[in-house]
Amino acid sequence: MPSQIETRLADLGVTLPDAAAPAANYVPYVQVGDLVFVSGQVSMDENGLIKGKLGADMDVDGGxxxxxxxxxxxxxxxRAACGGDLDRLTRVVKLTGFVNSTDTFGDQPKVINGCSDFLVEVLGDAGRHSRSAVSAASLPFGVAVEVEAIFQIS
Known part of the structure; x- marks a missing residue:
């Protein structure tokens, strides 16, 4: 039986991919007590990495x-940290978003809203979180965005 969260994702037309393997010497997440610290996840879809620099070759909507x-x-x-049961996810605690952007681009918060808004759409009030949205001169592999998270699980 699918979790309530996965049912909500399906209602939105979203199927979660398998958790991405680390691209270097780190682990994808670490659990400490009821908190799960997820390493930065880069912008990618079924076609591969989403690359670009905000303020140069990508606009806010693309970001x-x-x-x-x-x-x-x-x-x-x-989901991987919860042993496959996303209903164990009780809250998004904190996001840190990095935006590959020019030195004159100032809409990093608008870009990271793409992540924040989606989590609230899926999780409701449990998706509301504290957050930082910062500029980066470059990101791994030339991706447009990278976001790390802290989740609370039961």
Whole structure:
């Protein structure tokens, strides 16, 4: 039987991918007590990495879409941390979003809203969180967005 969260995702037309393997010497998540710290998830979809630099070759709408994909990847990691049962996810505690952007681009918060809004759409009040949204001169593999998260699980 699918979890309530996966049912909600299906209602939105979203199927979570398998959790991505680490691209370097780190683990995808660490659990400490009831908190799960998920390593940064880069913007990618079924076609591969979503690359770009906000303020140069990508606009805010493209960045929002890339950040939404980061949210999907974060949930895939959370599902893995929960042993496949996303209903164990009780709250999104904190997001830190990194936006590959020019030095004159100032809409990082709007871009990271793509991740935040999606998590609230899926999880309701449990998706509301504290957050940082910062600029980065570059990100791994040239991706547009990377987001890390702290989740609370039962």
């Amino acid at each position: 929002v879409a890339a950040a939404r994909r980061c949210a999907i990847m974060l949930l895939a990691q959370a």
